[in-house]
Amino acid sequence: MNLRRSTIAAAISVLILYGGLLASLGCFLDGAAVWQAARSERTWSAVRLSVGAATLAATLAVALAAPAAYALSRYPFRGRELVDTLLEFPIIVSPAALGAMLLIFFNTSAGDWIQEHLLQFVFSFAGVVLAQFVTVLGVAVRVLKASFDAVPIELETVARTLGATPRYAWFTITLPLARRGLMAAFILAWAKALGEFGATITVAGTMPMRTETLPVAVFLRLASADLEGTVALILVLVTIGFAALYVTRRLLGRAVDA
Amino acid sequence: MLEIESLVVAAGNFRLRDVSLMVAPGECHAVLGPSGSGKTTLLEAVLGLLTPEKGCIRLAGTDLTRLPIEQRGLGYVPQQLGLFPHLSVRDNLAYSARARGIPQAKFQPLLKQLVEAAGLGNLLDRFPATLSGGERQRVGLVRALVSQPRLVLLDEPFAALNENLRRELWWLLREWQRERQLTILLVTHDLAEAYFLAEQVTVLLDGRVAQQGHKAEVYAYPATAEVARFLGVETLQPGRVVSVRDGLATVEVGSVQLTALAPQDLGEDVLVSIRGEDVILQSARGAPTSARNVLVARVVGIRPATPLWCVELDAGFPLLALVTRPAAEEIGLSPGAVVVACIKAPSVHLIGRSAPPRSLALGSASSLSPVPAARDSAARR
Numbered sequence: 001m002n003l004r005r006s007t008i009a010a011a012i013s014v015l016i017l018y019g020g021l022l023a024s025l026g027c028f029l030d031g032a033a034v035w036q037a038a039r040s041e042r043t044w045s046a047v048r049l050s051v052g053a054a055t056l057a058a059t060l061a062v063a064l065a066a067p068a069a070y071a072l073s074r075y076p077f078r079g080r081e082l083v084d085t086l087l088e089f090p091i092i093v094s095p096a097a098l099g100a101m102l103l104i105f106f107n108t109s110a111g112d113w114i115q116e117h118l119l120q121f122v123f124s125f126a127g128v129v130l131a132q133f134v135t136v137l138g139v140a141v142r143v144l145k146a147s148f149d150a151v152p153i154e155l156e157t158v159a160r161t162l163g164a165t166p167r168y169a170w171f172t173i174t175l176p177l178a179r180r181g182l183m184a185a186f187i188l189a190w191a192k193a194l195g196e197f198g199a200t201i202t203v204a205g206t207m208p209m210r211t212e213t214l215p216v217a218v219f220l221r222l223a224s225a226d227l228e229g230t231v232a233l234i235l236v237l238v239t240i241g242f243a244a245l246y247v248t249r250r251l252l253g254r255a256v257d258a
Numbered sequence: 259m260l261e262i263e264s265l266v267v268a269a270g271n272f273r274l275r276d277v278s279l280m281v282a283p284g285e286c287h288a289v290l291g292p293s294g295s296g297k298t299t300l301l302e303a304v305l306g307l308l309t310p311e312k313g314c315i316r317l318a319g320t321d322l323t324r325l326p327i328e329q330r331g332l333g334y335v336p337q338q339l340g341l342f343p344h345l346s347v348r349d350n351l352a353y354s355a356r357a358r359g360i361p362q363a364k365f366q367p368l369l370k371q372l373v374e375a376a377g378l379g380n381l382l383d384r385f386p387a388t389l390s391g392g393e394r395q396r397v398g399l400v401r402a403l404v405s406q407p408r409l410v411l412l413d414e415p416f417a418a419l420n421e422n423l424r425r426e427l428w429w430l431l432r433e434w435q436r437e438r439q440l441t442i443l444l445v446t447h448d449l450a451e452a453y454f455l456a457e458q459v460t461v462l463l464d465g466r467v468a469q470q471g472h473k474a475e476v477y478a479y480p481a482t483a484e485v486a487r488f489l490g491v492e493t494l495q496p497g498r499v500v501s502v503r504d505g506l507a508t509v510e511v512g513s514v515q516l517t518a519l520a521p522q523d524l525g526e527d528v529l530v531s532i533r534g535e536d537v538i539l540q541s542a543r544g545a546p547t548s549a550r551n552v553l554v555a556r557v558v559g560i561r562p563a564t565p566l567w568c569v570e571l572d573a574g575f576p577l578l579a580l581v582t583r584p585a586a587e588e589i590g591l592s593p594g595a596v597v598v599a600c601i602k603a604p605s606v607h608l609i610g611r612s613a614p615p616r617s618l619a620l621g622s623a624s625s626l627s628p629v630p631a632a633r634d635s636a637a638r639r
Contacts, residue, residue: 152340157305160306160328161332161333161334161405161407161411162353162405163328163354172357177343
């Protein structure tokens with residue numbers, strides 16, 4: 001088999017794998033269960049919570065990742081290697097362990113003080129956002145760093161000789177040129193946050209209408225052996241995910257091309 | 259005026275050592291050197307991207323060494339031009355005014371003038387990616403000039419262009435430089451570019467200034483063998499000074515003796531440097547010549563090239579001559595033919611083989627000449 005055929009075969013096998021998984025849902029698809037799930041206030045609460053938390057977590061992650069990635073891309077500083085290595089931390093450590101670490105932190109005096117004086121994280125919406133934010137931050141930084149690396153430093157230098165301060169050059173030259181990376185980082189972070197389960201359930205628990213996100217709801221339905229309900233929620237999750245990604249890509253894509 | 263004094267700059271494992279140069283107001287100064295000689299490091303230090311370990315950089319009396327880039331008053335055109343791809347030509351050109359908060363009314367007249375002079379009027383709404391190489395070059399130059407810099411830094415800005423376009427832009431830049439009295443520091447490895455655009459040149463080799471002075475002087479009288487090689491001197495042969503009398507030296511080269519202007523402080527062992535275009539070829543029955551050195555030579559080979567042909571000769575030592583095609587045809591040059599090669603004494607330049615490199619005084623072109631008498635002669639020619 002030549003290279004062209006073998007690589008296309010690999011691409012098709014990806015389609016078969018994920019397509020097969022989606023198709024298998026059809027075995028337990030029950031129209032009444034889907035209708036019931038679609039009408040359930042609890043489902044819509046989980047949808048609102050998931051989309052809201054994922055959007056907030058992705059926005060916060062990109063907002064912090066953009067300057068951090070720029071520093072990693074441009075400036076040599078003490079600890080740079082360490083930061084670069086730690087970006088992989090959320091991937092190496094399982095989400096459940098990451099959530100456990102957050103819980104442990106909030107049991108320290110510093111964590112206790114934060115919860116008491118600033119914001120309650122454990123078993124709250126803020127906890128959902130925090131768990132997702134911590135999970136997706138590393139990926140956002142990694143994607144944005146690659147994007148900043150691709151912007152020639154020379155352009156910033158020219159901008160500075162034309163009178164731009166470093167901040168002005170960053171906002172008018174670097175950031176607009178890295179906009180595809182910004183878009184990619186946001187979409188990736190948002191999608192990852194939407195499907196986040198392990199850290200969320202560990203930090204925020206499973207309180208219906210308060211901290212129950214769609215992945216948590218799927219898990220709870222499955223735990224109670226309700227396969228039809230599980231399939232219905234998975235379909236809701238998949239539909240929302242794909243629809244949101246499509247709309248985001250269209251909107252941001254138009255902004256990038258403009 | 260740009261003054262660089264005893265500059266020491268480290269860039270990774272490379273170090274620029276004790277570099278001094280001066281660019282007078284309204285002058286174009288070229289820094290010449292091969293890849294890795296330190297040209298870019300020098301430019302980055304002037305730009306403010308590298309902090310010098312020692313020495314200082316002054317522009318119009320202001321010490322730039324610790325000044326942020328945006329406050330240095332520089333115009334910069336890098337090799338890749340650095341046009342902002344997401345901005346239209348209009349926005350590229352207006353960038354400096356926006357960055358400095360200059361009102362439109364204040365910078366528009368100059369911008370309009372430069373845009374017209376560069377023929378960019380119908381390109382203002384286009385984006386850099388849609389421009390040709392020459393158009394991009396013009397935008398880069400206009401953008402650098404519209405900010406009214408005190409010093410323009412050019413980093414091989416024409417390297418990516420074809421010969422015709424490059425020469426066209428050389429003319430444009432030289433015209434602007436003279437009209438607007440621009441002070442320019444040009445970094446290039448292209449001798450022809452430096453010779454066309456600059457008055458003064460600095461040759462950088464291995465992080466050090468190897469020679470400085472007026473372009474004609476550096477071209478004709480390289481101070482060291484390394485400079486001669488870099489500048490592409492066609493004939494560079496070892497010789498021995500056998501006598502010096504009345505300012506003229508007799509030098510033994512191969513099996514013949516040549517007469518050259520006698521430089522001061524030169525040892526017995528020398529390198530004889532002769533530019534190909536300074537060797538005049540005549541047929542064996544040619545008219546008498548006033549040249550001091552008249553050598554009977556045999557043509558070893560001919561390499562036709564543009565614009566000059568290179569003729570390899572055995573004149574008692576290997577000698578290369580550059581001649582025009584009509585001249586070659588008129589003499590009837592062919593391998594094995596016997597011709598007469600005439601070389602004037604000032605065109606035979608002697609380089610000391612054991613003498614240390616000549617010390618260079620900041621901004622003093624007259625002190626840089628390896629051969630004072632020869633320099634006068636060159637000026638007369």
